[in-house]
Amino acid sequence: MRISVSEAKGQLTELVRRAEAGDEVILTKHGHAAVRLVPVNAIIDVQTRRRVIEQVRASAATKRIDGPSAARSQDFLYGDDGLPE
DSSP, X not given: OEEEHHXXXXXXXXXXXXXXXXXXXXXXXXXXXXXXXXXXXXXXXXXXHHHHHHHHHHHHHHHOOOOOOGGGTTGGGBOTTSSBO
């Protein structure tokens, strides 16, 4: 959404709400883009960040599937004599 600064003066609350909701709000001066309203991301404290990382790690550990050993992963490419097939 593009709106002139003079029009935005009376609609600031609505424009801020729209920017927080994810809409792109650009204020213009004399028809040229001057300012973009963007939401400020919340700062996450260290304890919360660590807790989230641990939850992701725990979730990933339960989803891991053991596969073949990497040492044996290309055995199907070679014959018993060790040459490519």
